[in-house]
Structure formats: C-alpha cells, structure tokens
Amino acid sequence: MRQNVLNDLLQPFALEAAKKEANSIAPAELVQLLMEIEPSKRAIAFRLLDKDKAIRVFEYLRPDDQAELIQAMESPEISALLEELDVDDRVRLFEELPAKVTKRLIAGLSPQARAAVNLLLGYPEGSAGRLMNLRFLTVRSTATVGAALATVRESTLEPSELALIFVIDEARYYRGFVRPVQLLKADPSQLIADLLDGETIAISATDDELRAAKLLKTYDLPAIAVVDSEGRLIGDITFDDVIDLVEEEATETILEQAGVGSLLNRDRGWSEKLVRGPSLYSIRLRIIFLIVTLIGGFLVGGVIERFEETLEAVVAAAIFIPLVMDMGGNVGTQSSTIFARGLAWSQISPPQFMAYLFREVRIGLVMGLILGSIAGGVAYLWQGEPNGIPQLGLAVGVALTMVITLGSFLGASLPMVMLRVGFDHGPAADPFLTTIKDFLGLLIYFSLVGWLVGIA
Known part of the structure; x- marks a missing residue:
C-alpha cells in the first residue's frame, strides 16, 4: 500500500x-x-x-x-x-x-x-586488494591493554569496523589481532603481544578474493587482514564484504553441478550483447536466422505447389491452412518461452532435460487431442458435411493434433539443441521452429486430406 x-x-x-x-x-x-x-x-x-x-x-x-x-x-x-x-x-x-x-x-x-x-x-580484478577496506583500527604489539582500550574509545570507526583490532609492529608488519572482549577482560598493564591471535591468518592483496571468503569461513572470523607482498598491513576484508561473493559462488557451484552453469554464463553473455551491444551485431545475428525463415517460406510454397491437385479437388481444405500453421506456431512459442524461463531460473538442467521434454510432449499431445477434436468437429459441420467431404473434419482434427504435439516438441527441444551446438537460442530457435513446423505441418495436413478424400 x-x-x-x-x-x-x-x-x-x-x-x-x-x-x-x-x-x-x-x-x-x-x-x-x-x-x-x-x-x-x-x-x-x-x-x-x-x-x-x-x-x-x-x-x-x-x-x-x-x-x-x-x-x-x-x-x-x-x-x-x-x-x-x-x-x-x-x-x-x-x-x-x-x-x-x-x-x-x-x-x-x-x-x-x-x-x-x-x-x-x-589491484587485479577479482583480487583481495579490490575488495579490501582502508578503514580499520591498529595497535602496536608493544602497547598495553589500557592504551589499546583508549585507542578504541577515541576511534571514529563504526562498531562493525571494530570487530577485530589488528596488531602491527614498529614497521607496520602484521602480527595478528585481538578481540575487543579480550581487552575488556585483560589487565590494563598487560602487553598486547601477550594476547595475540591469528598471527598466520592473513591474505595477500593479490590473492583471489574467493580465498578471503574461504578463510573467513574456515576460521569463523568477522574480518581478515590484507597485507602487501612484504607482509605489511594495508587493509582488511570483512564478512559483509564477501557475503555476496559467497552466495554467487554457491549459486555457480550448484549450477555447475546441475550441468547448466556454463550454459547460463554463455546465455547471459549473448543476451548482454543483443540488448546493449552494437546495433550492427544484433542486425547481423538476427538477419542470419531470418534468412532461414525466408528459405523456409519458399519450401512451404513448394509443399503447397506439390499438393496443388489436392487443393483444386478440395478447395475447402485451403480454409484451414492458417489454422494448422498458426496453432503449431503458437504452441511452439509457448514451449520455447517456458524453456527459456525455466533455464534462467535453474528449473531445467541437462540431466533432467529428457524428463522435461517428455513432459512437454505429453502436454502437447493432450492439448492437441482437445483442440483437434474441437477443430475437427467445427470443420466437419462447417465445410465437410455441407460440401460432401466429411473426411475433411477428420483430416483437420488429426493434423491439428499432430502439429500441436510437434510444436511442443520443437519448442522444448530446439533451444537446448541450439545451446549445445553453440548458437544463441534467443534469435535462432524461433526461425528454425517456424520453418520446420510450417513445412511438416502442411505436409501432414495435405497428406491426410489427400489420403482420406482419396486423391492420388
């Protein structure tokens, strides 16, 4: 609200x-x-x-x-x-x-x-140096606990930045850390050197940032020291700094185990170039696959020419051509869209793909039987029986059932095939889907009409 x-x-x-x-x-x-x-x-x-x-x-x-x-x-x-x-x-x-x-x-x-x-x-991208904070508190190893507590009280740092107090020597070499609670419990005259912890727990600024995340997790620390090549303290990395990194790494690990990590990374790169890249790249890539559709259009024209005699004998069959082509196309688009969303949300993975494909085909078959029965009944009453060709209703119904099932199969399988062979399934899948579906759909429909009506 x-x-x-x-x-x-x-x-x-x-x-x-x-x-x-x-x-x-x-x-x-x-x-x-x-x-x-x-x-x-x-x-x-x-x-x-x-x-x-x-x-x-x-x-x-x-x-x-x-x-x-x-x-x-x-x-x-x-x-x-x-x-x-x-x-x-x-x-x-x-x-x-x-x-x-x-x-x-x-x-x-x-x-x-x-x-x-x-x-x-x-520092290199992805290194600990890129991730480190420059706001942290240090005390000398020769200082007393009382002096360290005074330093803490005078500090302008946030409480979250004081979870650990780093200890250095006169030349700023890292010597370890102490926790504030240790200072509160210790004798004010005691030396900081006597309370040192984590003398060997530090990370080089040039190390991979993932190493910082792993060390923080291993030692259950709120922060870890970052040192230069000689061991001098130059910064720190807190758990808050790496929490997003840990989540990303865990997600990538899960995706890789599921077999879709590399596919998603590649898919993300393609999407970035198509949405934000040079216009010439998008035009060049998309027009290549639209040429496939153009060629497919000529092939579909060849199918219609091949069954010219059937159309002349059963003129009413032409009325249902758009229905057969459009229904198959719509179902294919639905399936390819569902696949793309399922892949993006890690709901579809290669090991599970065949189960998903069979499920989609079953759904397509059921939808095809329902819609085919409806369309076949309408075709029979509208053009079949009045024109003395009742078989037309059966041809439309069976053809539509087969085309819808085919559309589900193509829409679910083609994007994965494209990904596997290294093509961007975004601009590539639909042109191939349209071409194959139109060619086979009309071939099925005209063949059924010719066979059922008895045209050689």
Missing part, C-alpha cells in the same frame, strides 16, 4: 508530500519500494531523501542498481554521495559503470578519496 502512495505522490504538484512520505520509511524498506517504481521516477524519489537517509539507502542497493541510479543523476549530487561511501563500495560501483563515466566520477572526488580509489583499482 505504501509503495502505491509513494509512487502516486511522485508528481510535480505533490513532491513535498512525497518527500515527507519517503523520509518516513526505513531504509531497508525504502530500497524495495524504490526498485518497484519505474526507473524514470526512481532518481526523483532518491533526490527527495535527506542526506543521511540517501546514503543509507544507496548502501543497501546492489552495485548494478547503484550504477543505474548514478547515471540518472547530476554530477554534484553524485560527488557528494560518493564521498560518503567506503572506498571498497566505491570501487564495486565503478566496476558496474562505463569506463568514461567512471573516469569522470573519479576526477570529481576529493584528492584523498581519489587516491584511495586508485589504490584499490590498481
């Missing part, structure tokens, strides 16, 4: 009311509402938020949603927003933006923020 109110208020004459409504909603809930509003209104709604609320909401958004919102806003607003983000969050956002936009946004940052971003971007 609240979403509808906010959406309705986003009109030029009601922006003040929309501002009041938007700022009264909790950030986590507001994120969901914003993503349900059409993109053209999303940036308007975001501009109505108070500064602190806007930052909280922006941090809740996924990087790709952040990128979409950024590109819909003006530079002064963006710069102020980016300055408030943690550097690792900025880097993740920049990875989603076009290079030209990223370059412009980095140039608009303060010198300190720009240096931090360039530092992280200097």
